[in-house]
Amino acid sequence: MIVYFDNAEERARDFTSAIGYDIAPTKFAPNDWYLYLDESDLTLRHPAKQSMRLSLDEIRRRSLSGRRSPLSRACGVREGTTVLDAFAGWGTDGLTLATLGCVVTCCELQPLVFAMLYDRIERFELCSLDCTRIDVRELLADRTRRWDVVYLDPMFPAHPKTALPSYPMQVLADLAEQSDAREIAEWSIERADQRVVVKNRIKAPPVIRAPDWQIRARSVRFDIYRADRN
Numbered sequence: 001m002i003v004y005f006d007n008a009e010e011r012a013r014d015f016t017s018a019i020g021y022d023i024a025p026t027k028f029a030p031n032d033w034y035l036y037l038d039e040s041d042l043t044l045r046h047p048a049k050q051s052m053r054l055s056l057d058e059i060r061r062r063s064l065s066g067r068r069s070p071l072s073r074a075c076g077v078r079e080g081t082t083v084l085d086a087f088a089g090w091g092t093d094g095l096t097l098a099t100l101g102c103v104v105t106c107c108e109l110q111p112l113v114f115a116m117l118y119d120r121i122e123r124f125e126l127c128s129l130d131c132t133r134i135d136v137r138e139l140l141a142d143r144t145r146r147w148d149v150v151y152l153d154p155m156f157p158a159h160p161k162t163a164l165p166s167y168p169m170q171v172l173a174d175l176a177e178q179s180d181a182r183e184i185a186e187w188s189i190e191r192a193d194q195r196v197v198v199k200n201r202i203k204a205p206p207v208i209r210a211p212d213w214q215i216r217a218r219s220v221r222f223d224i225y226r227a228d229r230n
Ligand SMILES: C[S@@+](CC[C@H](N)C(=O)[O-])C[C@H]1O[C@@H](n2cnc3c(N)ncnc32)[C@H](O)[C@@H]1O
Pocket: 086, 087, 088, 089, 090, 091, 092, 093, 094, 107, 108, 109, 110, 113, 134, 135, 136, 137, 153, 154, 155, 156, 172, 175, 176, 177, 178, 179
């Protein structure tokens, strides 16, 4: 995976050495989405589409609603709650949970998305959060790893009747890996000490069996499963 630059070669070198990517001048950039770093920002660029940068404002705004928010209540947030954010994406949910006191492991498979996530986490400067580029099935297969909460926000299938999502979410829909959320949810129930939370569209059927309980927000629903501790 490559990060492209015009003038910020040294900064690009520092950034990529931290995540194991290479660098190259922008004149070699592909005819598709690519990572671009200048002196101030990491952006996702595309020759025919608007560039995208992740801001920190949404996380700050969300963390203001504190532990009363549906996400926080769904995850049963307390100081020090350990959370695996299995489908981390841009990290908005994972970062929000970390600002509320959780110790979060963000897991993201898609390499462009991972680089943007890594950069966003670095900019937020929260030590209670780390991120790893891995297929979450590998993490869940390691029986020595456990979390209080496993949080799953899989990509929702396209829906003709819902409003166009925000631009970052449209880009994510372009790039995201697709995995069998059902299988991952079943494995998660064996790895969580307290609960598994699955985010879903408000009216969509549950990803697996009926949940133990639900928390509804304006356009999404959190299905909550008690952990299987046997
Ligand atoms: C809907 S997005 C998550 C959005 C996220 N909650 C946020 O706040 O930005 C789902 C993400 O899961 C990632 N993903 C899909 N399958 C995965 C897997 N097996 N392991 C790790 N990440 C995966 C996709 O690449 C995508 O970025």
